Amino acid sequence: MKKQRMSKTETELPDLLQPEREVCMNPWNGVCRNTDIALYIYYGARRLPICRECWREIASDDVEWRYD
DSSP: OOOOOOOOHHOOOGGGGSOOOOOOOOOTTTOOOOEEEEEEEEEEEEEEEEEEEHHHHHHHSSOOOOOO
């Protein structure tokens, strides 16, 4: 049985079905929606994406980090 090739237009999803781009979910800045994700942190039991700009602010603060 031969596989049929799908044309480019058949493989593209409509905009409503496209997965959304990941946005920053900085728990200390509830308004940031930057998509330039630099890293992920665990906050509580959730893995949160953090953008470069927010990470610069978080990393430069004088806070003590710990892992429970």
